[in-house]
Amino acid sequence: MMDDFKKVYCRGCWQQMKVPIFIRTPLSVPFRLMGIRPSRMHPNLCTLCESMFTRVKKNKQIDIQATVMFADLRGYTALSEQVGPDGIARLLNAFYDECAPAIWRRDGIINKMIGDAVLSIFNFPIEQHDHVHQAMMAGIEIQRKCAAVQSELRAAAGLDVPVQIGIGIHTGTAAIGEFGTAYKDFTIIGSVVNKAARLQGAAANGEILITEEAYSHIEHMYPHLEPRTYHLKGMEQPVIAYSVPV
Ligand SMILES: [Zn+2]
Structure with a gap:
């Protein structure tokens, strides 16, 4: 159920x-x-x-240890052109309906839906000793679900092209607080969020990329993944990341 x-x-x-x-x-x-x-x-x-x-x-902001996952719907602009605002609204709703329970079941929260991407946080406010693992499992479930309900997603939007998702995961210290005046809700910021967002942009369709910091927590499960080097937009240093098998 x-x-x-x-x-x-x-x-x-x-x-x-x-x-x-x-x-x-x-x-x-x-x-x-x-x-x-x-x-x-x-x-x-x-x-x-x-x-x-x-x-x-x-009280300004607090620093927390957290894992951040970005899941983003691919080809959003092209999709919008094909199906118009109503179709895209139905697609985004279906995407959210599929992603949200995978995150909630593993005690992550959905901090925001930023256009076509879902920003989720693990280890706040529900504490989890294995938050990297939980985020990764949520990512795997989202990718599998997206593949499994592909025809329903396409029917919801009236699309004849595949609906695909890219995912990026990073872990570390982030700041929780209110930033700027536009949002009433709290939000999370810091390099953890930026790196997860940039890595999501580098992920291929259907792929989950995790940083080497995140990989160190789940290496025992996938001991032989090959490190890859990414030069991400806005990041001076190259980023080492791993593609988790879905
Ligand atoms: Zn409560």
Whole structure:
């Protein structure tokens, strides 16, 4: 079942405060009356958690260890021209519907949908000792799912060309906070985010590229991957990355 990972209570509030905040079933009624609902970033977090992030951002920013994954829909501009705004909206919805549960099931949150790319974070606010592994497994599931539901995706948008996804993953220290004035939500910044985004741009259709920092966490699973050198836009130093088998 698609929704089997959804909990009755908020995972964030339980982990941070050891307080059960119910967000589903009749137990959630008193909380809903107080305006507490499931978060759009993750169905197992609540709007109370989101306001805790808001408090974090008022204290400028905090540094966290996190894994960032970018998954991007390929040929977006060409696709838009072929199917128009309605078709592209249906395609983006279908893309989101396929990607989101793969991320949520592994306790990642979707920080943003930036045009045609999904930015997800692992290890915040739900802590995971194996966040690189979880991000990689989410990436593999997204690629497999995209291949498996290819005809549905194309039918949703009215497309006659393949729908493909490129994925980039990086891990390290990032800053969480409010940056700029345009966004109400918190966001994540730092070289971890930039490198994951640039690497996603270098990934071939259907491919998952991970940095050598990320690879060091999962090398025991894939001991013989060949390192590749990438010269990424806006990065002075070449980046070593690995292509994870899907
Ligand atoms: Zn919560």
